[in-house]
Amino acid sequence: MVNAKDGAVFRVGVLTISDAGYKGERTDTSGEAIVQMMSGPGYRLARREIVPDESEMIAEKLSEWCDGGEVDVIITTGGTGLGPRDVTPEAVLAIVDIEVPGIGEAMRMGTLKHTPLAMLSRAVAGVRNGCLIVTLPGSPQAVRECLEIAAPVIPHALEMIRGWRGHPAH
Numbered sequence: 001m002v003n004a005k006d007g008a009v010f011r012v013g014v015l016t017i018s019d020a021g022y023k024g025e026r027t028d029t030s031g032e033a034i035v036q037m038m039s040g041p042g043y044r045l046a047r048r049e050i051v052p053d054e055s056e057m058i059a060e061k062l063s064e065w066c067d068g069g070e071v072d073v074i075i076t077t078g079g080t081g082l083g084p085r086d087v088t089p090e091a092v093l094a095i096v097d098i099e100v101p102g103i104g105e106a107m108r109m110g111t112l113k114h115t116p117l118a119m120l121s122r123a124v125a126g127v128r129n130g131c132l133i134v135t136l137p138g139s140p141q142a143v144r145e146c147l148e149i150a151a152p153v154i155p156h157a158l159e160m161i162r163g164w165r166g167h168p169a170h
Helices: 029-037 056-068 088-095 100-111 114-121 140-164
Strands: 012-016 045-053 073-077 125-128 131-135
Touching: 012 029, 012 056, 012 140, 029 045, 029 073, 029 140, 045 056, 056 073, 056 088, 056 125, 056 131, 073 140, 088 125, 088 131, 100 114, 100 125, 100 131, 100 140, 131 140
Parallel strands: 012 045, 012 073, 073 131
Antiparallel strands: 125 131
C-alpha cells in the first residue's frame, strides 16, 4: 500500500507497546496491520518486537534501533491514549532530536471524520539520528486509519533526514 520513491528501499521497524502482548496474553494484530501496510515496494521489515508499557524500556528499544542504523523508520503501536500506563509519547519525546508535530496533528484531524475519540490520541512523531519514529494507537483499525494519513509523507521525510546519520543533534 505504501510506496517509497525512486526505487529507494527503506528499512522498517515495528514496535508494539503492550503489557498483554509482551506477556503473550494477546495476539499482536496492530503490529501485523503495520507490517501489512508497510510491505509495499520500497520497504523491508528490519525489526519487529513487543515491549511492555514501561517508559524506560520503550525509550531504550527505540534508541537502540535508531542508533544502530538498522532501521530508517520505526512505527509504534499502543500507549498513546489517556490510560495510566499509556507512556509512549513521553518515551519518544525524551529521546528524539526533533519533534515532527504535523504528523500527529494530521492523523488526529484526519481520523476525526471516523470517530470523535480521535481527539484523545496523543500520537507523536520525531527524528532520532536519521530515523523517523511515528507512534500510532493500539487498535488495528486505528493503525490502518492513521497510517493511511501518515504514509504518503514518510518517503519524503526519510529522504529529507537521510543525511542525519552520524551527525550531532542540533
